[in-house]
Amino acid sequence: MPKQVDHRERRETIARALWRVVEERGIAQASVREVAQEAGLSHGAVQHYFATREEMVVFAMDFASAQTSLRVAEGVSGLGDPPHPRDLLRVMLVEMLPLRPDARTTSRMSAAYVLEALHDANIRTRARDGLAHGRDLVERIVRQAVTDGHLSPDHDPATETNLLLALTGLTPLVELGVIEPQEALTAVDQHLNRLFGKGT
Amino acid sequence: MPKQVDHRERRETIARALWRVVEERGIAQASVREVAQEAGLSHGAVQHYFATREEMVVFAMDFASAQTSLRVAEGVSGLGDPPHPRDLLRVMLVEMLPLRPDARTTSRMSAAYVLEALHDANIRTRARDGLAHGRDLVERIVRQAVTDGHLSPDHDPATETNLLLALTGLTPLVELGVIEPQEALTAVDQHLNRLFGKGT
């Protein structure tokens, strides 16, 4: 057996370097050489782990999605059992908004993902499936909330799901400093409280 | 006097060519040469109207914002006088979402604008000011709606404004085909109806 290196770990290291480049200089600057330098590797080394630049970028994007899911899972673990759907949704939304460093990093990767998906068939399929999956999760939570009586049945689950996901539209406002993170949180809570009834 | 050319019109022609490139191939492909070809010009000709690529891109983005404002103005002109704030806001939101070809084009430019703004000081200032200005307009409408009794005074105008603008977060869902344009409209109307009271 030859020299052994944990492939996945190396790829994740490179992916994190790519995140930093994207966050600081933009996806356009995320060339193989730039990412290699950021990761402290030669560009040949990076090519050993990713045959093409696209492969590297796609991996970094999927990895960012996975990390977001992880952060959500951590946040949910701190809730009651069973958690109130409002709290569940709040954790998901907060981790999707660029309110903390980790979330900001993955949020920017996500934005670049979507933009790239608009004119690349492969990435489009991946992004679409990922987004559709996330939307299904939310809709399931909403439907369960109706079943459990947390939500009055005159709400259309599909529409309410779309409105909840639309809250990620606060991202540009926060990123450009038009509103403060606290105001974004206030807006999220206002929406959730209005949805579930201000009292409970 | 030499041969005269309408500079502004030429620049707008080039900007529209850039829009097409961005929509079909992405902002990364919007090089001086590519845009020139799309516009049916030599890349030297484009250079005559825009000294640098950045100048061209910034102009095209500002032009896209202006066109969106124009479409909103047209839409508003078809409303009653004075228009109901709900209808006013609906027109603005509909023109910001990628629901029709024109709006989709400018929406994609807008997305690229924001992403570029995150790591370019000049563009950041421009994008931020533009967004802040748009937000001010919406907040003014919300405050006027409270004054005019269309909105109960227990609404916080700033938060409601942020929630209205957040509806642009439906964009990725529509662009990636996760939801249909009609569903986005339903969501917008649902939010507006809930805000202004379902009856009126």
Add this chain to the structure above:
DNA sequence: GTTGACATATTACAGCTGACCGGTAAAAGC
């Protein structure tokens, strides 16, 4: 018809890009 001002086109150049390839080092099995 010459001049001047501007529009447009051509060409050149330096820099960066992604992809590719040959070479080397190291580690493990035989």
Add this chain to the structure above:
DNA sequence: GCTTTTACCGGTCAGCTGTAATATGTCAAC
């Protein structure tokens, strides 16, 4: 010790980039 496999390096190549310099075209005024 030899071979095999994996890890990594550094160079090279063609292609595209933005931009500058330069040349040509075009039209109006004089």
